[in-house]
Amino acid sequence: MGFSFPSEVIKNASIAYVHYVSFMICFGALIYERISLKVDPDRKESISMVIADIIYGIAGLALLVSGIYRVIKFGQGSEFYTNNPIFWTKIVTFGLVGSLSLYPTFTYILWAIPLSKGKLPNVSSKLVSRLRLILNIELVGFVSIPFLATLMARGIGLS
Numbered sequence: 339m340g341f342s343f344p345s346e347v348i349k350n351a352s353i354a355y356v357h358y359v360s361f362m363i364c365f366g367a368l369i370y371e372r373i374s375l376k377v378d379p380d381r382k383e384s385i386s387m388v389i390a391d392i393i394y395g396i397a398g399l400a401l402l403v404s405g406i407y408r409v410i411k412f413g414q415g416s417e418f419y420t421n422n423p424i425f426w427t428k429i430v431t432f433g434l435v436g437s438l439s440l441y442p443t444f445t446y447i448l449w450a451i452p453l454s455k456g457k458l459p460n461v462s463s464k465l466v467s468r469l470r471l472i473l474n475i476e477l478v479g480f481v482s483i484p485f486l487a488t489l490m491a492r493g494i495g496l497s
Contacts, residue, residue: 350412353404360401365480367394371442372473377463384449384459391446398436405432424495428486435479438472445469 370390374383409419419425449459489495 353407353412356400357404357408360397360404361484363397364394364401365477367391367397368473368477368480372470372477375466375469375473376461377466378458378461381453381458384453384461388446388450388453391443394439395443398439402432418496419490422490422493422495424486424490428483428490431479431483431486435476435483438476438479441472442469 367390371387371394374387374390376383379387409416413419445465449461452459
């Protein structure tokens with residue numbers, strides 16, 4: 339007795355799965371960065387922050403691509419999304435969070451330069467405070483996205 343699933347159902351479920359897991363990985367990486375951030379980290383801590391940000395970036399890209407696929411091909415039809423102001427609020431929030439993440443990313447890229455030469459990055463308390471503020475704002479924005487998605491999925495925002 340075997341189960342047979344239409345291939346479209348499997349594709350739809352797979353894209354949704356990638357979307358949800360990517361979101362969780364992004365959120366986990368952001369939490370890791372926020373918790374791990376400190377003045378004058380050692381080599382292992384510095385490398386861990388760089389790796390966490392790389393993971394965040396890759397998962398963010400997977401989240402974006404899977405989200406686009408869900409809107410265009412596998413969701414409730416692109417009109418359902420694009421005619422809803424909640425969808426656009428969600429997209430703007432995602433864009434703002436992504437834009438805010440550029441500062442920490444460039445910071446960690448700059449950390450990689452001394453790390454590649456066997457040296458430690460110079461991480462001042464002022465830099466840590468700035469990065470914490472940015473990461474906190476990113477986290478607030480990031481946790482609002484699923485709330486907006488649940489409103490949108492229930493048709494809130496549609497006329």
